[in-house]
Amino acid sequence: MATTYERRIKKAMVSVGTWKPEYRQAVALCAELMRQYDELNALYIRQGMPYYEMTSDGGSKKSPLVSTLESLRRDILAYLKELGLTPMSLKRMDAAAERTQSTVLADALRKLGE
Numbered sequence: 001m002a003t004t005y006e007r008r009i010k011k012a013m014v015s016v017g018t019w020k021p022e023y024r025q026a027v028a029l030c031a032e033l034m035r036q037y038d039e040l041n042a043l044y045i046r047q048g049m050p051y052y053e054m055t056s057d058g059g060s061k062k063s064p065l066v067s068t069l070e071s072l073r074r075d076i077l078a079y080l081k082e083l084g085l086t087p088m089s090l091k092r093m094d095a096a097a098e099r100t101q102s103t104v105l106a107d108a109l110r111k112l113g114e
Contacts, residue, residue: 005031018084030079037072044069
């Protein structure tokens with residue numbers, strides 16, 4: 001059964017024309033990362049958004065929660081790029097489709113000229 005996140009991703013992919021059933025596993029993985037991100041981000045907010053934490057020697061370091069959120073953001077963005085859901089990936093896909101269309105037209109014109 002598809003999660004809310006999976007349904008949202010699929011709907012977005014359908015609207016931009018990148019959905020294929022073969023992408024279900026990638027969509028499921030991206031959806032899980034998005035769910036984890038939302039849960040951890042809510043925890044981060046509840047904790048008062050602590051960016052740093054104190055170390056045992058009196059110094060400070062970046063909170064492990066912040067590091068995890070940053071990593072999840074990068075991973076989610078990578079999945080969204082691959083699924084065609086970022087502006088740059090859409091431009092790249094549109095350019096590839098235009099090249100394919102012009103090649104088909106060129107082939108047809110070449111055949112007519114023979």
